[in-house]
Amino acid sequence: MDLALFLIAGAVALIGAVAMLMARNAVHSALFLLLNFAAIAVLFLLLQSPFLFAIQLTVYAGAIMVLFLFVVMLLGAEQVEDTPDRIAWQRPLGLLLGLALLAVAVIAGLRTGTTPLPGGEAVATFGNPASLGALLFTRYMLPFQITGVILLIAVIGVVVLNQRGRQSAESGQATGD
Amino acid sequence: MNWLDILILVIQCFVIALAVTTAFAYLTLFERRLLARFQNRVGPNRAGPDGFLQPLADAVKLFFKEDIVPSAADRAVYLLAPAMAVIPAIIIWAVVPFGCLNINWDWRACFNDPYATTPLRNILQIAEIDVGVLYLLAVTSIGVYGITLAGWSSNNKYSMLGGIRSSAQLVSYELALGCAVLAVVMTYGTLSTHEIVVLQTSLWGIVPQFLGFVLFMIASTAEVVRAPFDLVEAEQELVGGYNTEYGSMKFALFFMTEYIKLIAVSAIAVTFFFGGWRFPGLQTLGTGVEALAGPIAASIAVGLASLGSFLLKLVAFLFLSVWIRASWPRLRYDRLMDLGWKWLLPLGLINIVYTAVVYVLLPNQQVAAFVLFGLSLITLAIAGSFSRVPKPVDNVTYVKDLPRSAGD
Numbered sequence: 001m002d003l004a005l006f007l008i009a010g011a012v013a014l015i016g017a018v019a020m021l022m023a024r025n026a027v028h029s030a031l032f033l034l035l036n037f038a039a040i041a042v043l044f045l046l047l048q049s050p051f052l053f054a055i056q057l058t059v060y061a062g063a064i065m066v067l068f069l070f071v072v073m074l075l076g077a078e079q080v081e082d083t084p085d086r087i088a089w090q091r092p093l094g095l096l097l098g099l100a101l102l103a104v105a106v107i108a109g110l111r112t113g114t115t116p117l118p119g120g121e122a123v124a125t126f127g128n129p130a131s132l133g134a135l136l137f138t139r140y141m142l143p144f145q146i147t148g149v150i151l152l153i154a155v156i157g158v159v160v161l162n163q164r165g166r167q168s169a170e171s172g173q174a175t176g177d
Numbered sequence: 178m179n180w181l182d183i184l185i186l187v188i189q190c191f192v193i194a195l196a197v198t199t200a201f202a203y204l205t206l207f208e209r210r211l212l213a214r215f216q217n218r219v220g221p222n223r224a225g226p227d228g229f230l231q232p233l234a235d236a237v238k239l240f241f242k243e244d245i246v247p248s249a250a251d252r253a254v255y256l257l258a259p260a261m262a263v264i265p266a267i268i269i270w271a272v273v274p275f276g277c278l279n280i281n282w283d284w285r286a287c288f289n290d291p292y293a294t295t296p297l298r299n300i301l302q303i304a305e306i307d308v309g310v311l312y313l314l315a316v317t318s319i320g321v322y323g324i325t326l327a328g329w330s331s332n333n334k335y336s337m338l339g340g341i342r343s344s345a346q347l348v349s350y351e352l353a354l355g356c357a358v359l360a361v362v363m364t365y366g367t368l369s370t371h372e373i374v375v376l377q378t379s380l381w382g383i384v385p386q387f388l389g390f391v392l393f394m395i396a397s398t399a400e401v402v403r404a405p406f407d408l409v410e411a412e413q414e415l416v417g418g419y420n421t422e423y424g425s426m427k428f429a430l431f432f433m434t435e436y437i438k439l440i441a442v443s444a445i446a447v448t449f450f451f452g453g454w455r456f457p458g459l460q461t462l463g464t465g466v467e468a469l470a471g472p473i474a475a476s477i478a479v480g481l482a483s484l485g486s487f488l489l490k491l492v493a494f495l496f497l498s499v500w501i502r503a504s505w506p507r508l509r510y511d512r513l514m515d516l517g518w519k520w521l522l523p524l525g526l527i528n529i530v531y532t533a534v535v536y537v538l539l540p541n542q543q544v545a546a547f548v549l550f551g552l553s554l555i556t557l558a559i560a561g562s563f564s565r566v567p568k569p570v571d572n573v574t575y576v577k578d579l580p581r582s583a584g585d
Binding site: 025027028031034050051053054055057058061062063066067069070073074128129 | 251253254257306307308311312314315316317318319321322325326328329330337340341344345347348351368
């Protein structure tokens, strides 16, 4: 049953990813990416980590894609123009990097394919929110804090940029009068 | 998992889906009758006794309406949007504990310390997962897609405005909702909905989390885009909002989504803040029936009593929600964003700080709960006394106040 679910979820994830690249319409692309996220969330469930499943849905599907859709809708930028790419080397470079990633994945798969997976005691509490939280606040404290600071910098940056735009608009209005 | 478990699961899903849609139909009648009373009218009372068949008549009418797809609409997304709206609204019910009917016939397992290992097979909750609260938040956050995509795919300016408003509003209020829920999770130290109910032994969640409750009620009302936060379907400005181009059953699905989500957030509020299916004396009832008629009868009695208590609390919440709708006018859009970002989110963060600090400093749970209650009241009083919000009269510039040079 797990294998069947894995195959179905994996196939859906792949179809979603390929269709996202092929779709001509930005909103359709976003929806296919959403399908991909959902399939990957199911894969997390199959790997006994419901926490990652919930986070995958909340963060990627529930926040990032919604903001993406919001911007696309607000700007009306859903149609892709047929003009050739302005950056000519982008496509070959992308292909090259994709192939490199594939090679890494294949090598990793081949190397671990023969050795038996570690089993046993760890599986019972693996990936549950309590153990994850404990790890975050003990072993990975520093990376966790750094991530927080980086996010804070981004937030402050947004506020500052927004404030500057507003001030220039106001002063522009004042001189216009 | 043997075939009996699967059969039980299928029946559970079927019953819940059916019950929720029926509840939706009768909630519309409940709301229309109550709104009529609030406005000194009679309301729909012709179909059947006291309008009891009105939902049926509405359903038949919607079924027989012509089903059209606008020619300029993005057909696939247009047809997908109602489904994407209604599915999250229904699957959210999977982790809501309606009651506790243990079919291992041991009613005491319902009240056990959650860390005990007594097997509990509660058939009044479909899925007891250890990340139930996160599941609730995840499913709520997906709910925005139906509305947003409906607005975009209709290819209509008004629908589009409704869709844009919805995505902005839902993303904003999700944060406040998450903060309120996080404080509840901190209070009980678990992400499982069943355990949250079990742990509300002597005090319901509203005492330690009063501030959280107020925030949750405001944010969840905004999250299910209900009055006074129903800007996505402001009839006066947007014709009908995101669902302008939808008719027939596709419209009914959006309508259904809105009401099912309302019932769902009310159920979640009951679970988090009003003890879920608990009521004082439930354990006494269990002991009494067990002495009279044995453990099976006791389990069933506890199950039915807990289900009844849950439903009663739920109806009280739905009444409150209709009352709110009848009492408050719709917010202006900038005020809506102001409320979400400048009031609810900071208050939610303050609440998290309170919860963390108080529970660390005071080891006694009861004392801590009442200290938190006091802090919540003080904070709400302070927040309420700031009337920094500009009133319409502040935006008026009188001619006599204008600088003289500007007129020349």
